[in-house]
Amino acid sequence: MLLDPKPKSKGADLFSRGEELKELLSSLRDNPITVITGIRRVGKSSLMRVAIAETEQDSIMIDVRRIYSDSSGSIGKADxxxxxQGExxxxxxxxxxxxxxxKVKGVSFMGNSVTFDWNDVTLSSILEKLNDHPKPFIIAFDEAQYFRYYGNRGGKSIQNLIAWSYDSLANIRFLLTGSEVGLIHDFIGxxxxxxxxxxxxxYELVLKPFSKDTSIEFLKAAFAENKMQVPLEEVIEAQxxxxxxxxxxVQYGLNRLKRSHDEALSETFRTARILFVNELKELEKRSPRYRKALEFIASGATNFTAILRSFQASGDYASKSRVADALRILERSSWVNNEYGRYSIIDRVLAELIRNGDF
Incomplete structure (x- = not known):
């Protein structure tokens, strides 16, 4: 179902991502660490889940955000x-x-249930045995940026585990997705x-937004799937x-099934604003300059000199290198695009919300 708001898990529901899926499956066969990056809501989790479902390799997938939520904000070894163990x-x-x-010390079985004595079992001992699998074994972590709440060292032990596996275990594959700055800035470092x-x-697979034509075809196919006729001019305006x-x-499509075109667009922007409020707060925690740069770009400062002058005019006399670093992180983490020296915010909804002063 194309308008399912949850991440997709079937290839038939993964619209126009055949090449990306092929690339990801190839990387999982060959590379110890694969990271899916891209702007939020572009479909990273869906691509991960479909790849896990369609690969011939055995795997487990852990939603780190769920562990973070269940553990009340601090992930321990037991969590x-x-x-x-459950996966x-x-x-x-x-x-x-x-x-x-x-073959792992501390592991016992009763039928199709397994018990781990965590006084004896370590994650490295599990990986060592899974490394003997006849095909590369995949450990997938969705929302991996939440590992910064693991233990008392900001996830360093997980980073060390992956680095040790990289060096020592030829048959273990790690697949990571997560929010842009959180994953690139905090975890990958x-x-x-x-x-x-x-x-x-x-290996970094950058998932890019749909093209204009693909976006229009997506909405047309989604409405056809729901046996609803929507005027083409409305579909084009939504795009x-x-x-x-x-x-x-997807959010617009779900709203349009029950509302008028204008109401559906308005509700989509309202929902997006709620999500962006929290994301921008997370961005500011790492550096207030990230958000400032987004505001300057949305206001029309589209080249480096204009952005630097905007910082200076705001009272922030950051050096050229500091501003360049902030822009590079925003670009690397898919908040902004830099094409021929011209910066733009990739998510058009975010750009419009910032321009309208909705934050």
Missing amino acids: LSYAI LEKKLRKERIKTLLS TDDYKNPLHGRYI NHLDGIAGHL
Whole structure:
């Protein structure tokens, strides 16, 4: 169902992402660490879930945000361990998985249930045995940026675990998705020489918004699936406002099934604003300059010199290198696009909300 607001899990519902899915499946076969990046609501979790469903490799998938929520905001070793235990238990009908786990000290079985004695079991010991799987075994972490709440060192032990696996276990694959700055800035730590993952090769699949034509075809197909005829001019206007962000298009489509075109657009922007309020707060926690840069770009400062002058006019006399670093992180984490020296906010809805002073 194209207008299902939840992440997709079937290839038939993954609209126009065949090439990206093929690329991801190839990386999972060949690369120790794969990261799916892209702006929020573009479909990263859906791509991950469909890949996990369609690959011939065995895998487990952990939603780190769910663990964070269930643990009341601080993820401990037990929280993660029991989540992994639950996912591995689902695989016990596969005899080869059961055989591999039976070799882990502290693991015992009763039928199709498994018990882990976490006084003896370690995550590294589990990975060591899964490494003996005949095909590369995938450990997928959705919303991996929430690992910064793991333990008392901001997720460093998980980074160390992945780095150790990278160096030592040829048959283990890690797949990570997450919100843009949270994943790139906090977990991968691209510019942090002290980050355990620094220097390791990480295959990055950048998921881009739909093109204009693909967005229009998506909405047409979604309405046809719901046996609803919507005038083409309304579909085109919706695309003009929402661009190619799949989440916005789905939200508009769901609203349009019950409301007029104008009401559906208005409700889509209202919902997006609620989501963006929290995201911008998270962005500001890392550096107030990120949000300032977005505001300057939305207001028309589209080249580096204009953005730098906007910072200075606001009373922030940041150096050129500091401003360049902020813009590079925003670009790398899919908030902004830089084309031939011209910066723009990728999410057209966010740009319009900022321009209208809705934050």
